[in-house]
Amino acid sequence: MLRVRDWDRAWRTLLPVLLGVAALIAVADSSVPWRERAVTVALAAAVGVWHWWMVLAHPRWPERALVPMAVYFTVLTVLTWVLFSRHPAYGLLVLACFPTAFATLPGRYAYLGVAATAIVIVGGPLALLQAGDPWPIASALTGAVLAAFIGWSIRAMEAEVRRRHAANRALESANQALESANSRLAQLGEENAELQGRLLAAARQTGVAGERGRLAREIHDTVAQGLAGIVTQLEAAEEVANDAETVRRRLAVARKLARESLAEVRRSLDDLRPGPLAETKLPEALSELVSGWSAANELPATLTVTGTARLLHPEVEVALYRAVQEALANVARHAGAGKVGVTLSYMEDVVAADIRDDGVGFTPSQTGGGGFGLTAMRQRVVRLAGNVEVESAPGQGTAISVTVPAIPAAAGRR
Incomplete structure (x- = not known):
């Protein structure tokens, strides 16, 4: 079908x-x-515009x-006759009308277009009636018959190509249906024997998927965050390459982040708990996180703790x-x-962490639920029956509120 088109x-x-x-x-x-x-x-320009609008543009x-198409070819024939009568070079345009009749007019009407083109060759209807010499008329008729035969042959070949393509598609569909039926029969024959194994594999796959999700969150929260911080420090150092003191300071921060990320990777192989929480309480760990982030990014950041801090489930x-x-x-x-x-707010039944900035903001409904980081955050919180809310608008900053149940720590922890 591609060649026909x-x-x-x-x-x-x-x-x-x-x-x-x-x-x-x-x-x-x-x-x-x-x-x-x-x-x-x-x-001639009018003919070109007319052909473009009626054929190429539609x-x-x-x-x-x-x-x-009848209106198109009628106007085309008249303009071609006018041009041919003004200059013989437009005989090329007359010749082009023969294949154009078959390319534009449907069915048998194409042969009327060929006949009209033949009349143009002899100089129009009046010239055809008044012509004394029969040879121009005979030549025009011969050309018309030849063009009609060629057009008919091309259409016959196109129809045959379409028929063969349709037959091939039907045969392919039948073969595919037969193969699908055979495959389905074989599958049904094996299902009874494999049912128990499939159930066990599905259970195992569920566990693997859960573990992969956990590892993905861990990697994102450790390696990815650390590498992002390192890249930020290196880019900042590159921007002030002429200031040796600032470059050294940026490189020192990048080195510190790299070491911390390496330690987090090693720790995450043995323990789910973030390193900063292994030896200290949550408020102190968040204070160190916020102050380190503020120093690394040279932005003022504060931590406020409300309520009575207490040990929670890891x-x-x-x-x-x-x-x-x-x-x-x-x-x-x-x-x-x-x-x-x-x-960080400690309440009777829940604990909440609110993070607010005065940045550029965004439209939450247009972000498609956020990137992997926000998705991982929601997954962690939802597992604990908690909730994540994001409030933002362009030019009005962003506020993220995370609320989880205040599940107490197990006896003997730390």
């Missing part, structure tokens, strides 16, 4: 090509006054819509710590903020 496109493009050649020949003919040549060029019309503290860590990383990457405030 290519041929159709070629036939429809043939007319403007021959029209352009004829126009160049007519313009170059110095024996014709320039005003006459200008009028002829204007008529490819669905040819051979589908009789009325517009997963609760991990979720809150990672949420603040991810939110601060997003502020550094995207917010363009001038200051950041973190609030």
Whole structure:
């Protein structure tokens, strides 16, 4: 079908090509006054625009819509006759009308277009009636018959190509249906014997998927965050390459982040708990996180703790710590903020972490739920029956609120 469409496109493009050649020949003919040549060029331009609008700009019309194509070919025939009567070079345009009739007119109407083109060759209807010499008429008729035969042959070949393509598609569909049926029968024959194994594999896969999700969150919260911080410090150092003291300070921070990330990777192989929480309480760990982030990014950031701090279940503290860590990383990457405030609130039944910045903000409904970091944050919190809310608007900063149940620490912890 692709070749048939290519041929159709070629036939429809043939007319403007021959029209352009004829126009160049007519313009170059110095024996014709320039005003006459200008009028002829204007008529040729009208033919080109008419063909473009009716055929090239509306490819669905040819051979589908009789009325517009009949109007098109009638106007084309009249303009071709006028141009041919003004300059013989436009005989090329007349010849182009033969294949154009088959490329644009549907069904048997193409042969009427060929007949109309043949009349143009002999000089129009009046010339056909008044002609005394039969040879021009015979020549025109011969050309019309030959063009009609060629057009009929091309259409017959196109129809045969379409028929064969349809037959091939039907055969392929039948083969695919047969193969699908055979495959389904074989599958049904094996299902009873494999059912128990599939159930066990599904259970195992569920466990693997859960572990992969956990590892992905751990990697994002440790290696990815650390590498992002290192890249930020190196880019900042590159921007002030002439200031040796600032470069040294940036490199020192990058080195510190690299060591911390390496320690986190090693720790995460043995323990789910973030390193900062292994030896200290959550408020102190968050204070160190916020102050380190502020120094690394040279942005003022504060931590406020409300309520009575108390020991919580390790997963609760991990979720809150990672949420603040991810939110601060997003502020550094995207917010363009001038200051950041973190609030840790201990309430009777829940604990909340609120992170607010005065950055550029965004429209939450247009982010598709956020990136992997926000998704991991939600997954951690939802596992604990908690909630994550994001409030933001362009130019109004961003506020992230993470709330989890205040599950107490197990007896004997720390």
